[in-house]
Amino acid sequence: MIPVKDNHALYRDEKSNAIVSTDMTEYKQYIDARKRKEDERTELDSLKNDINEIKEMLRNLSNGN
Numbered sequence: 001m002i003p004v005k006d007n008h009a010l011y012r013d014e015k016s017n018a019i020v021s022t023d024m025t026e027y028k029q030y031i032d033a034r035k036r037k038e039d040e041r042t043e044l045d046s047l048k049n050d051i052n053e054i055k056e057m058l059r060n061l062s063n064g065n
Contacts, residue, residue, distance in 0.1 A: 001014065
């Protein structure tokens with residue numbers, strides 16, 4: 001791997017010509033942020049389902065009267 005000028009954590013792969021980061025702290029932050037976003041999406045989906053259930057219950061109550 002060839003070091004990228006002016007950046008200690010980046011290297012160029014000689015075979016694929018791709019830039020590769022070796023900064024594990026930055027990688028961990030990326031993974032943590034991705035996990036947080038996934039958790040937020042799951043929570044949002046759950047809240048949407050709860051709201052839909054409440055709406056359906058209200059519809060059933062209003063149709064029953």
